[in-house]
Amino acid sequence: MTEEPGRRERKKAATRRHIADTAREMFLERGFDAVGIREIAAAADVAVTTLFSHFPSKEALAFDEGQKREDRLVQAVTGRAPEQSIPDALREHFRAVVEDFARPAAVIFWRLVDDSPALREYASTMWQRHEDALTAVIAAELGLPKSSTTCRAFSHYVLGVYPLARESPDPMAAVDEMFDLITPGWIEIDVSGFHGAARSAPQPYHGAESS
Amino acid sequence: MTEEPGRRERKKAATRRHIADTAREMFLERGFDAVGIREIAAAADVAVTTLFSHFPSKEALAFDEGQKREDRLVQAVTGRAPEQSIPDALREHFRAVVEDFARPAAVIFWRLVDDSPALREYASTMWQRHEDALTAVIAAELGLPKSSTTCRAFSHYVLGVYPLARESPDPMAAVDEMFDLITPGWIEIDVSGFHGAARSAPQPYHGAESS
DNA sequence: TGTGAAAAGCTAACGGTTAGCGTTATGGTT
DNA sequence: AACCATAACGCTAACCGTTAGCTTTTCACA
Structure with a gap:
């Protein structure tokens, strides 16, 4: 369980964190409703489907913890x-x-x-x-x-x-x-x-x- | 407040009831998720926008009371x-x-x-x-x-x-x-x-x- | 080095919801 | 009786979150 993660999982975690951070920044700057999923994905430079493979919903991006x-x-x-x-x-x-x-x-x-x-x-x-x-x-x-x-x-x-x-x-x-x-x-x-x-x-x- | 409603409001109430009844029937028959808003509107013979002017959301159709x-x-x-x-x-x-x-x-x-x-x-x-x-x-x-x-x-x-x-x-x-x-x-x-x-x-x- | 699987990507759609704008009916006012 | 403000309804077209289907890349491990 608590082994060293391995490159793959590290990258995955990094992608996830990067998406969440990007989204949080945008939300704080412009408000939750004013930011679209497609925008977030573009800003984080990932596909929309990738975003949704890490987070079950837009709200989950804000409530990551x-x-x-x-x-x-x-x-x-x-x-x-x-x-x-x-x-x-x-x-x-x-x-x-x-x-x-x-x-x-x-x-x-x-x-x-x-x-x-x-x-x-x-x-x-x-x-x-x-x-x-x-x-x-x-x-x-x-x-x-x-x-x-x-x-x-x-x-x-x-x-x-x-x-x-x-x-x-x-x-x-x-x-x-x-x-x-x-x-x-x-x-x-x-x-x-x-x-x-x-x-x-x-x-x-x-x-x-x-x- | 409790005056007689007037023709206009009676028609409005009738439309509302008709939409809700139609929706309820369809929901009970086929399940909530299997029925689309556009279908309901068509079945009740109203426009989608009319439907949403009576009910704030699809769920509100089921929970009318x-x-x-x-x-x-x-x-x-x-x-x-x-x-x-x-x-x-x-x-x-x-x-x-x-x-x-x-x-x-x-x-x-x-x-x-x-x-x-x-x-x-x-x-x-x-x-x-x-x-x-x-x-x-x-x-x-x-x-x-x-x-x-x-x-x-x-x-x-x-x-x-x-x-x-x-x-x-x-x-x-x-x-x-x-x-x-x-x-x-x-x-x-x-x-x-x-x-x-x-x-x-x-x-x-x-x-x-x-x- | 090859192979299987996970991760990421692209395209296209689906379904709820809304904006914009036009039409008709109603109720109240002059 | 003519009139106007407004409510109710309609149409079209989109927006937005989310998902399906399928291809490509990346990694782990033999």
């Missing part, structure tokens, strides 16, 4: 410190995410997103995919079925922190406020493991299903 | 019985919604939705719009700013019931399970009004902002 974001979220749960509860691990994770949002580059990026309906929608469906991934890890950690209502309800609630933090004047406070609302009494039905002694379930989680 | 659904949701809060709390009113509302889902026509409709990625995505962004509307009513009812974190968190949690109920083997139980998790202790921060004596705030709500 979307998958990484999901992986980090899953990691926050599976790789949390022993004796740390899942809610606590998630709170910590989202505090870090929110700090990242404050970076100047991130601020500019999210302004770009806000200016384009297409990107806004893409972002919100992204949170939803994360929701599914989070549900799967938590269910696995607790030994529950993936379809568990409480797991899904919990994941859904937690992922709501993304839009909330983004639109709040004080994102860090919003994160804390949301997680403070998760009281030990909140999850009442047969899943005290949510808050109780952490990491009791030994089931390993084999990564999210990338599309 | 989306706006009504949102209105009913808002109504469930503003028009609830005196002394009924907001969570209780919403529980009642969603129990009714879930019952509606069990109607044979509804079952067929939702199968259609499940079979098309485009419609699935449209549905989930629809819940999100409802989320904004619900946040606005609740904030208005409680005299809070629309951007209140707790209001948004609460609305977000509640709207999660839609996908949850749809994918649950026992939707009614899922609804109850979700609302049972909303304990009086859940909303702790300065908003005990969520569960407390209902309808104390007299602010009228002037309907959702239709696009």
